Amino acid sequence: MSEKVKYIEVHRDDEAAKLGMWLFIFTELLLFGGLFLVYSVFRAKYPANFHEGSLELSVTIGAINTIALLFSSMTIAMALTAMQKNNKKLAMQLIAITLLMATVFLFNKYIEWSAKFEHGLYPGSPLMPHLDRGHLLYFSLYFFMTGLHALHIIVGMVLLSICFFRVRNGGIHSKKYVQLENGALYWHLVDLIWIFLFPLLYLIT
Amino acid sequence: MANNTTHTTEYKVLARVLLVLMFFTFLTISVTAYHLAAFSVTVALLIASVKGFFVLTYFMHLKYESTLLRILVAMIFVLYAVIILITFIDYAFR
Numbered sequence: 001m002s003e004k005v006k007y008i009e010v011h012r013d014d015e016a017a018k019l020g021m022w023l024f025i026f027t028e029l030l031l032f033g034g035l036f037l038v039y040s041v042f043r044a045k046y047p048a049n050f051h052e053g054s055l056e057l058s059v060t061i062g063a064i065n066t067i068a069l070l071f072s073s074m075t076i077a078m079a080l081t082a083m084q085k086n087n088k089k090l091a092m093q094l095i096a097i098t099l100l101m102a103t104v105f106l107f108n109k110y111i112e113w114s115a116k117f118e119h120g121l122y123p124g125s126p127l128m129p130h131l132d133r134g135h136l137l138y139f140s141l142y143f144f145m146t147g148l149h150a151l152h153i154i155v156g157m158v159l160l161s162i163c164f165f166r167v168r169n170g171g172i173h174s175k176k177y178v179q180l181e182n183g184a185l186y187w188h189l190v191d192l193i194w195i196f197l198f199p200l201l202y203l204i205t
Numbered sequence: 206m207a208n209n210t211t212h213t214t215e216y217k218v219l220a221r222v223l224l225v226l227m228f229f230t231f232l233t234i235s236v237t238a239y240h241l242a243a244f245s246v247t248v249a250l251l252i253a254s255v256k257g258f259f260v261l262t263y264f265m266h267l268k269y270e271s272t273l274l275r276i277l278v279a280m281i282f283v284l285y286a287v288i289i290l291i292t293f294i295d296y297a298f299r
Contacts (some may be wrong), residue, residue, distance in 0.1 A: 026278075030281070071299075081219065085213065117218060128248045184264075185265055188260055188261075192260050196253045199252070203249060205245045
């Protein structure tokens with residue numbers, strides 16, 4: 001009897017929740033798409049400057065960050081699998097590993113940006129207007145694109161932290177996990193964008 | 206009721222996808238050693254697209270989603286390709 005009442009009370013549509021998340025992801029893709037478009041046009045116009053600019057970046061740090069994000073993307077996908085299999089403890093551990101990888105990524109970004117700042121390269125610095133036009137565009141795009149991406153990392157960390165606590169207190173469980181699924185989708189989006197950012201900003205020849 | 210059809214991706218599959226992604230990351234870094242000049246962008250974007258395909262298909266579960274959603278995702282990329290094409294046509298004949 002009580003089972004039945006419970007079932008009637010709870011209105012859920014996981015498919016719609018996921019579709020909504022995907023629609024949001026589309027807007028995010030087009031947001032970064034616009035930046036990639038600006039990047040492509042100016043790279044075509046100033047290929048030499050963009051190449052020189054990319055030499056200022058550390059491929060090693062970029063590669064470590066790529067691996068950290070790819071790995072975290074796998075662990076969050078595994079967290080969803082664990083939740084579907086009703087393995088609460090493993091799901092929490094996997095979300096924690098994902099958050100740890102995100103922290104590693106942000107720490108590397110901090111090191112990278114600090115090195116640039118020390119050389120007087122930051123948006124609005126006195127040095128920036130004296131650079132060649134191509135260099136100026138490269139570094140402006142570099143800071144804007146990686147900055148916007150890092151902001152997405154932080155938002156993703158907040159979303160996944162919420163998921164972590166919701167898993168812990170039972171708000172997300174093996175029969176109701178769409179929130180974790182959507183959080184994971186957001187995290188994969190962040191990974192997806194980085195997959196394109198890395199070769200375009202770090203590996204220009 | 207809709208969530209009854211939800212597919213669970215096995216840990217093993219996800220781990221294999223990670224290995225594939227790592228391989229392509231290694232590949233995209235190592236090809237920069239060969240100066241492919243004009244082709245370097247094409248190769249980099251091609252490898253990134255393959256990686257993106259794996260993330261979308263397996264990590265984002267598109268392989269097991271409805272046809273509607275898969276078409277929608279495909280259309281976004283088609284739309285973006287059209288935007289790039291139009292921009293570069295404009296840029297080339299200016």
